[in-house]
Amino acid sequence: MDKTVPTLADALAGIEDGMTVMIGGFGGSGAPIELIHALIDRYRDTGSPGNLTVVNNNAGNGRIGLAAMIDIGMVAKMICSFPRSVDPRAFTDRYLAGKIGLELVPQGTLAERIRAGGAGIPAFYTPATYGTDLAAGKPVGEFDGKMYVQERWLRADVSIIKAELADRLGNLTYRRAARNFSPLMAAAGKITIVQATRIVEPGEIDPEQVITPGIYVDRVVEVTAPAQEEALMRAGVAHV
């Protein structure tokens, strides 16, 4: 078995209009910039994939990465907790013009919904949002004297994430706090696509160090020296 593919375009094959796409990262930390930019390039050349629902904690920053995806018009709806950033104009302009949808989800609930999706749990209860506007229309329940809100799982057609090491079986490690949502999204995507800073042979990652077991991973492409969203922002880079 070998899950590695030679190019970013190969890795992104099969992403179609209207799909739900989870994208790893918290702000720039863990954002798979090269995969995102390759998907934007494909959209620019072919007009597809568009009309996407994207799940990410944020809604992009500046003119690169997820913000550039939104800017170019690929994204119909964001599911996120915090669609603000240093330079949020891509999302803000489209949202205020009514051109993009938003499902606002508290960050912990977002993480748990994705976890539940990957773990086969269709719904769960959380104390978050009880008694607030964000609980509107959701079932509530009392457990041991306290009130909770029912939340549904989140699953994706495709998850796109960034790892540090990957072996050919798809076992992954992450770098520092770039882990954040990525292990959850790896499990919640029907197809999970990974860009890894280095691809190694099976056995080279100590099994004790594997964070995402390869069972969740479908394709791995090596991107050595990946760009950091924050560094691109500061350099004034635009991918639009």
Next chain:
Amino acid sequence: MTDKLSNAQIAWRAAQDISDGAYVNLGIGFPEMVAKFQPPGRQAIFHTENGVLNFGQSPPEGEEDWDLINAGKKAITLLPGASFFDHAQSFGMVRGGHLDVAILGAFEVAETGDLANWSTGPKGVPAVGGAMDLVHGAKRVAVITDHVTKDGRPKLVKKCSLPLTGVACVTRVYTSLAVVDIENNRFVLREKLPSMTVQQLQDVTGAELVVPNTVGDLVAPEV
């Protein structure tokens, strides 16, 4: 009313109640300042929602590692004994009651412990982040805030007028004028500026203050 604590002094006062070894989450913005005022000999372990325990101050400019940030997306450093974990585990620590203290900012706090700190109304782009999760689970949920709004209206109120972050979640409020506990749906005055009378404090508070026999002096050094 002549004087009040500065934001730094409010943060200093809140820091005095954090014990050695406590697991603490500080909300983004003003609450982050609390970390600077840990009393000598005590070391709290700070948690950030994006998956780090035991982080330290920001690195010098130019030495940032953008894979190592806090919930406010600022660069941080690690302290010995730090750990990384994914977002679901991170919020499991929060909801599961494993944090000793969460310290948050506020637009309004009600005498019932309701908190409004995420939205000032329907204008613009709504954003909630981790606010609605963080108010649940920590053993103590404390608020640091000016006692009144910029235009002088009470921030401690009978009922919040802004969209709620959580219901019955706040246990203590550190303000520019007082320290107030929330007990049995009442504001209980614990400390006040020595220069103020109880009546003066009541006049800028939007719900009745319960005044026990002993009320401490709220005194903070110049910081």
